[in-house]
Amino acid sequence: METNVYDVIVVGAGNAALSAALSASEAGASVLILEKAPKSARGGNGRVTHGGRYAYGDIKGVRALIPDLTDEEAERLEVGRYSVDDYYGDLMRISQGRADPEMTMILAQESCPSMKWLVDMGVKLEVNYRGSLEKDGKRHFNPRVAMPWSPMGGGGGLNNQLFRIIEGRPGMEVRYETKAVKLLVDGTGCVCGVGVKDTTGFHDLQARAVVLASGGFQASLEMRVKYLGPEWDMVKVRGSRYDTGEGLEMALDLGAAVSGQLGGCHANQVFLSGPDVEMGDEAYAHDYHLGILVNVLGKRFVDEAADYRRHTYARLGREVFAQPRGIAFQIFDAKVTHLLDDRYQKARGVTARSLEELADELDIDDKSSLLATIQEFNSAVQEGEFNPGILDGKRTEGIEPAKSNWALRIDTPPFLCYPVTCGITFSLGGLKIDRNARVLDTEGKIIGGLYATGDILGTFYYNYAGGSGIARGVVFGRIAGRTAAAERNR
Ligand SMILES: Cc1cc2nc3c(=O)[nH]c(=O)nc-3n(C[C@H](O)[C@H](O)[C@H](O)COP(=O)(O)OP(=O)(O)OC[C@H]3O[C@@H](n4cnc5c(N)ncnc54)[C@H](O)[C@@H]3O)c2cc1C
Incomplete structure (x- = not known):
């Protein structure tokens, strides 16, 4: 047992943890951050992210966040708006009404x-042009397609900036290769x-408050099988190998309640070659909406x-993981290749001058079925204006499943195909907290001295609205740090 008593110990060093740590420090607490990874791999999943999802009113709101933006640059941006109600509505709709309304509104x-x-703490943001469209000399943003700004250098940049701020602040310490394995509890619970x-063994560290921010359990094979199901043993893991769920298990051992979909996860399509x-x-294969997806039987699903x-x-x-062999093929034609993200150029794909050649090149079980599927799809495509910047309603009719937007015929060579599989991003189920980020037990009571933020929380059900992971970590991290610091002398 070390004799030093920290005001707040934060478990983890991703964006959620660093936000909690800074917030606690801002409120006057001494803070120790425990990072299981070595320094070279610090920062969890946040290192590989781009940006978040934030409600904002207009260009004035954006300029408040990027004070260096010149008048000329601002003039060229059509940022639209994304209100609190838009944000709340998207999260509730996507979770099929299951998300906690109070926490979602926060x-x-x-x-x-x-x-x-x-930003006030010293983080720099920049305009994020990815996903915006050039029209009439202006860059047009649809916040549901992509946010107009992100931290400078993306999620990795955000982490680096936060580490730099933390390393320069008195009363803050980071310990690497230090894994939290249990929570210590006093006589009052x-x-x-x-x-x-x-690296030297086991130790007990004392604190007046502990913030759990150690991410989801997606990198733990055992926990995936236990909570998501046996088929999840073989899935590819998109993010950090260190997010193995000890934080969640430690809190459950103390009687913590679960919220979010414990049997669900955020999982998207990744290049099979990753x-x-x-x-x-880099392995994120996210332009499927511009083409069609078929399985090894040659069928859309x-x-x-x-x-x-x-x-x-x-x-x-x-959905891809549930297909035979757990893989699928994204197929595009020449009409959309200029819209494909740079990642596609680096990935291993197949190019063919005809659909027959494409079918021959693919490791697919039923080639004639693939050709029939494309023919049927092409016949079902309705006329209309294709516009990737909005839900354009250019759809198919008379086939199952339909394609509801951006439906263009696959008829212009060269044709491109990318084999994809499933990559798990993070687990959806996790700890239940109150509005002050205090961890609740299964009777709805507060577990004294314990706070949580980030992917260790259970917030989402069935699905996820892109960008809300970083936002959740920062929002509840700020609250957790503040509350933990304020309650440390309770
Ligand atoms: C490839 C990829 C792309 C993504 N893109 C986006 C995006 O563009 N926008 C977005 O909003 N979200 C994105 N996400 C999701 C986003 O990364 C997470 O929602 C967010 O980073 C979670 O932050 P966190 O701090 O809770 O967890 P993490 O960032 O994963 O951090 C967890 C930390 O806890 C540490 N840790 C784990 N166990 C222990 C332990 N026992 N003791 C001590 N430390 C421990 C880990 O080493 C790590 O430092 C992406 C995720 C991935 C994998």
């Missing part, structure tokens, strides 16, 4: 103020520290464009 309402707080394993773990963002990609991608990985 996330939506606090998303932009929390970003502004980070309140959490009073963390048992850790580091690595099995820590695939990063899902509406590729039921909604904006940011509202479908997190559930379609599961």
Whole structure:
């Protein structure tokens, strides 16, 4: 047992943890951050992200977050707006009404103020042109397609900036290769520290409050099988190998309640050629909505464009995983190749001058079925204007499954195909907290001294609205740090 008593120990060093740590420090607490990974691999899944999802009003709101933006640059941006109600509505709709209304509203309402707080703490943001469209000399943004700004350098940039701020602040310490293995509890049942394993062995560290921010359990094979089902043993893991769920297990041992969909996960399509773990963002095959998806039987199996990609991608990985051999093929023709993300150029795909040649090149069980599927799809495509910047309603009719938007015939060579599989991003089920980020037990009572934020929380059901992961970590991290610091002398 070390004799030093920290005001707040934060478990994890991703964007959620770092936000909690900064917030606690801002409120005057001494803070120790425990990172299981070595320094070279610090920062969890946040390192490979792009940006978040935040409610904002107009260009003035954007300029408050990017003070360096010149008048000329601002003049060229058509940023639209994304209100708190839009944000709340998207999250509730996507979770089929299952999400907790109070927590969802906090996330939506606090998303932009929390970003502004980070900016005030010294984080720099930049305009994120990815996903915007050039028209009439202006860049047009649809926030449901992509947010107009992101942290400078993306999620990795956000982490690096936060580490730099933290390393320069007195009263803050980070320990690497230090894994939390248990929560210490005092005679009143309140959490009073963390048992850790580091390179020298096991130790107990004392604290007046503990914030759990150690991510989801998606990198643990055992926990995937236990909570998601036996078929999830073989899935590729998109993010950090260190997110193996000890934080969740430690809290469950104390009687913590679960919320979110414990048997569900965020899982999207990744290039089959990608690595099995820590695939990063390069393996993300996210332009399926511009083409069609077929399985090894040569059949379409899902509406590729039921909604904006940011509202479908997190559930379609599961649909692919459920297909024979757990793989599928994304097929495009020359009309859309200029719209495909750069990642496609780096991935291993197949190019063919005819559909017959494409069918021959693919490792597919039924080639004639593939040709029949494409023919049937092409006949079902309705006329209308194709516009990838909005839900254009250019759809198919008379086939099952339909394609509800962006339906273009696959008829212009060269044809391109990319084999894809499922990559798990994070688990959806996790800890239940109150509006002050205090962890609740199964009787709805507060577990004294214990707070949580980020992917360890259970917030989402069935699906996920792209960008809300980073936002959730920062919003509830800020709240958790503040509350933990304020309640440390309770
Ligand atoms: C490839 C990819 C792309 C993504 N893109 C986006 C995006 O563009 N926008 C978005 O909003 N979200 C995105 N996400 C989701 C986003 O990364 C997460 O929602 C967010 O980073 C979660 O933050 P976190 O701090 O809770 O978890 P993490 O960032 O995963 O951090 C968890 C931390 O806890 C540490 N840890 C784990 N166990 C222990 C332990 N026992 N003891 C001590 N430390 C421990 C880990 O090492 C790590 O430092 C993406 C995820 C992936 C994998």
